[in-house]
Amino acid sequence: MRYMLIAVAILLVLIVGAIVFDRDHTPMASRDDALIVRTEGRCGMVDRDGKWVLNPQFDALWPYENGLAVARQGDRWGYVDKRGKWAIPPDFTAAYLFGDNGLAPVETEDGAGYIDKQGQWAIEPTIESAGDFSDGGIAAAMQAGLWGYIDKTGKWVINPQFTQANMFNEGRAAVRQGDRWGYIGKDGKWVVNPQFSSAGTYGDDDRARAGFEGRYGFIDGKGVWMINPEFDQAGVEFEDGLVPASQNGLWGFLDKDGKWAVNPQFQYAGPFEDGLAPAALNGRWGFIDRKGHWVVNPQFDDAGPFDDGLALASFGGKWGFVNKKGKWVINPQFDGNAGDCAR
Numbered sequence: 071m072r073y074m075l076i077a078v079a080i081l082l083v084l085i086v087g088a089i090v091f092d093r094d095h096t097p098m099a100s101r102d103d104a105l106i107v108r109t110e111g112r113c114g115m116v117d118r119d120g121k122w123v124l125n126p127q128f129d130a131l132w133p134y135e136n137g138l139a140v141a142r143q144g145d146r147w148g149y150v151d152k153r154g155k156w157a158i159p160p161d162f163t164a165a166y167l168f169g170d171n172g173l174a175p176v177e178t179e180d181g182a183g184y185i186d187k188q189g190q191w192a193i194e195p196t197i198e199s200a201g202d203f204s205d206g207g208i209a210a211a212m213q214a215g216l217w218g219y220i221d222k223t224g225k226w227v228i229n230p231q232f233t234q235a236n237m238f239n240e241g242r243a244a245v246r247q248g249d250r251w252g253y254i255g256k257d258g259k260w261v262v263n264p265q266f267s268s269a270g271t272y273g274d275d276d277r278a279r280a281g282f283e284g285r286y287g288f289i290d291g292k293g294v295w296m297i298n299p300e301f302d303q304a305g306v307e308f309e310d311g312l313v314p315a316s317q318n319g320l321w322g323f324l325d326k327d328g329k330w331a332v333n334p335q336f337q338y339a340g341p342f343e344d345g346l347a348p349a350a351l352n353g354r355w356g357f358i359d360r361k362g363h364w365v366v367n368p369q370f371d372d373a374g375p376f377d378d379g380l381a382l383a384s385f386g387g388k389w390g391f392v393n394k395k396g397k398w399v400i401n402p403q404f405d406g407n408a409g410d411c412a413r
Contacts, residue, residue, distance in 0.1 A: 105380075106131055107389065108406030113141075118380065118391075120400035124154050131411045135167045138187065140174075147176070149189075158189035171207060171222055175200035182211075184224075193224035204237040206256050217245070219258075228258035236271065242291075244269035244278070251280070253293070262293030273307045275326070286315070288328075297328035305341055312360065314339040314347070321349070322362070332362035344376040346394060355383070357396065366396030374407075382407050 104115035104123050114126035124131075128150075130142035138149040138157055148160030164177040173184040173192050183195035184203075193200075197220075201210035208219045208227055218230035219238075234246035242253045242261055252264035253272075266289075268281035276291045280299070287299035304315040304324075312323040312331050322334035323342075339358075340348040346357040346365055356368035357376075373392075374382040380391045380399060390402035 104134065105391065105400075106133065106408040106411050107404040108410050109404050111405070113406075113411035116400065118399070120391075120403075124150075124152070127154060128411075130413055132167060133408075136172075136187070138168065140165050140167060149174075158185070158187075166202065169203040169209075171203050173203060173222060175202060175209070184209075184222075192222070193220070196224075201235070202237055205239050205241065208238060208256070210235040210237065210243070219243075227256075228254070236269075240272045240274065240276070242272055244271065253278075261291075262289070265293070270306050275308065277308075277326075279304055279306055288313075296326075297324065307341075310342040310345065310360065312342055312347075314341060323347070323360075331360065332358070335362070340373075340375045342375075344379060344394065346376055346381075348373040348375055348381065357381070357394070365394070366392070369396070 104117060106113060106115055109126050112126035113128045113131035114122060115124040117123050128141040128143055132140035134152065138151065141148060141150045141160070143160055145163070146160035147162045147165035148156050149158040149165065151157045162176040162178055166175045168174040168187060172186055175182060176185055178195050181195040182197050182200040183191055184193040184200060186192045197211045197213050199212040203209040203222065208221055210217055211220045213230045216230035217232040217235035218226055219228040219235070221227050232245040232247055236244040238256065242255060244251055245254055247264045250264035251266045251269035252260055253262040253269065255261045266280040266282055267284070270279035272278045272291065277288045277296055279286060280289045282299040285299040286301045286304040287295055288297040290296050301315040301317050302319065305313040307313065308326060312325060314321055315324050317334050320334035321336040321339035322330050323332040323339065325331045336349040336351055337353070338350040342360065346359060348355055349358045351368050354368035355370040355373035356364055357366040357373070359365050370383040370385055371387070372384040376394065379393060382389060383392045383402070385402045388402035389404040389407050390398055391400040393399050
């Protein structure tokens with residue numbers, strides 16, 4: 071179940087509850103098609119033939135973004151180039167991916183701020199915590215224990231007032247006030263009043279997963295239930311028109327009307343990608359099609375969603391990558407995957 075708790079948080083999250091920043095969504099592969107793996111306690115990258123393109127030498131490693139990858143040695147974080155050399159020295163207590171505006175949130179003993187790709191401070195580390203820049207060029211930031219939003223100059227555009235705050239997406243951000251979540255617009259005003267126990271990110275279909283009293287469903291842009299909260303757990307968003315959900319301890323797949331497209335029958339299930347979804351039965355993982363039929367019989371210790379024709383899978387305590395026929399493309403030989411290297 072480790073993949074469901076870690077790597078799905080890295081690909082397409084099934085974790086219950088709201089996620090503060092999308093920086094938790096570290097993908098399985100970098101933009102350069104290199105796959106992050108761990109061996110003998112060290113993280114590196116292999117290509118899709120399983121050959122090392124970045125030797126295992128880091129304690130933690132994130133994907134390349136615009137030529138730089140976040141890496142950790144010991145308890146310090148920095149950024150490495152494609153040769154594995156430090157482009158920005160590991161001087162930080164935490165570091166995250168660069169956004170489209172060329173800034174990355176980092177943390178030091180003095181506080182959190184943002185650096186540019188030369189490692190220079192663009193926003194001095196004077197805030198308590200910093201999130202990724204997103205939709206509209208603003209980022210969630212915390213000061214005096216409350217969250218608001220700043221622009222790329224560090225100026226507050228929405229004053230700190232929330233208990234928790236997420237990235238903006240589709241013009242809205244999920245924020246928590248007290249113990250209830252709602253959504254605000256870029257002017258800081260409520261678009262959907264705080265009423266949920268958790269709130270996800272709106273997709274381009276104008277719906278978001280939300281929780282209410284320990285159950286999960288999906289709401290529209292006005293906060294009205296499109297799919298009533300009657301599920302134990304649910305995936306974050308619909309992929310190929312379906313989303314995994316569980317009821318009475320079993321997982322299946324819902325369509326956008328909230329009807330079971332695949333009846334709940336699996337121990338666990340991940341999102342559809344490339345027409346297949348990982349699912350578990352009797353403690354073994356395989357891959358199903360949209361009708362719930364096994365395309366790859368359950369045979370793995372663990373498995374994750376496909377990404378451009380490859381999926382993580384483990385067997386005998388080792389990780390490798392399989393194709394859509396369930397054949398090993400990269401034999402199981404690694405101690406860990408991108409999820410294990412993300413922290």
